[in-house]
Amino acid sequence: MVKTDDLILFAQVVELGSFSRVAEQNSLTNSVVSKRIARLEEDLGVQLLYRSTRKLTVSEAGKLLYQGAKNVKQAAVEAIDTVSGFGEKVTGHVKMSVPTISGDLLLADAVADFCVQNPGMTVDMSLDNKFVDLIDDGFDLVIRTGHLEDSSLIARHILDSQWVICAAPAYISRNGKPQQPEDLINHNCLQYAYQTTGAAEWQFKGDHGNYIVRISGNFSTNNAGALRKAALGGHGIAYVPRCLVYHDLMKGDLMDLFPKQVGKRLGIYAVYPFTRQPPQKIRLLIEHIRARYLAIGHYF
Structure with missing residues (x-):
């Protein structure tokens, strides 16, 4: 790590x-x-x-x-400034839900570390890509990626997650590299079924706003790790959050095919039920999580 x-x-x-x-x-x-x-x-x-x-x-x-x-040092300074004055002991229980990618990437470690730093705290963290109902399901905090519409919830923006379109060098050597987004219709595109916008609708930047290219392929999954493995195996082209494949791109195991043209960029938020003053444990946990995200902001 x-x-x-x-x-x-x-x-x-x-x-x-x-x-x-x-x-x-x-x-x-x-x-x-x-x-x-x-x-x-x-x-x-x-x-x-x-x-x-x-x-x-x-x-x-x-x-x-x-x-x-x-930005890492600045993020740490901001986190310290935000929680300065919160000297008293933090105790209690938090039930939270987080997306699987962020859970695997950093949140499991970050939240467990928060509990170690605050011995009176316990956290029940579910990894789930579904949009859970905070009130009905009894969640105190949810990390959510996407667009927020429920006015009964409070959201703290953490950072934005850029998506990429990538493939293994082996796939490109066999099938050629698409030169423009429209070329993707002639390629085997691996589909991430979790996408709220539709797994077969890939978004690109255009001169007059974003536009959609409808793709097709022989493999679809709702598990990001499975999609990454299929792409690394050279079986097709994937459309995924950059953080999922950051190390693969850095090592050259995957190639970023349209680094400046992909239009999908989603906000990552810490969301909690509306209250006049959120509990101190929630505020501190959010700032702890936010600092961890910003420390590896280059992944996103």
Whole structure:
């Protein structure tokens, strides 16, 4: 698991352009800085910096990572500012529901960590892609991706999730690379049945707003992990949230086919029932979760 401190350190290396300057600023040795950057590269499976005796050069993967890493420190500062003054002990129980992708990616660890930090807290977390009814089902908090319409709920925006269209190099070598979105109608497109907009309707940016290309294929699933595996196996083209395949794209195991044309971008929200003043445990948990999302905002 990528450490937040290593991301902050990497951002400093890019900004200062020197291991020694970063070491001095953080009261570390050059070797410690070098080892932590090497650990980050190993965790991600990509080279972030090219080192020479004269200078450091940031790789393409490093430039991508930096865009998110530079916000990590700011996210941590914001989270601390938000909860400052909440010194008293947090106790109680929270029943929550989260999407499967975010649950697997970061929320299971983040929420369990919150409980460790607050020994009086217990959390029951369900992983479910369905739009649960907070009131009828008795949920205190839901992490939801998509459009919010229920005015009886309060939503805290966390970040936006960009979708991508991707395929394995093996599939492209056998079938050719689609040059424009309309070419997808001649390809085997793997369908994510969880999409609220329709699994066969893929959205693109156009000169006059977003438009839809209707695709078809021989495989459909409501499980994001199964869809990712089918794409990695070279069996077709997938339309998925970027965070699901971030590491695959960075390693080159999947190719982003239309990096600037995909129109689907959905907000991720922390949602809770309307109250004049939400319980402190909910506010603290939301800010803890938000900081974890923003720490890996470059995945999204």
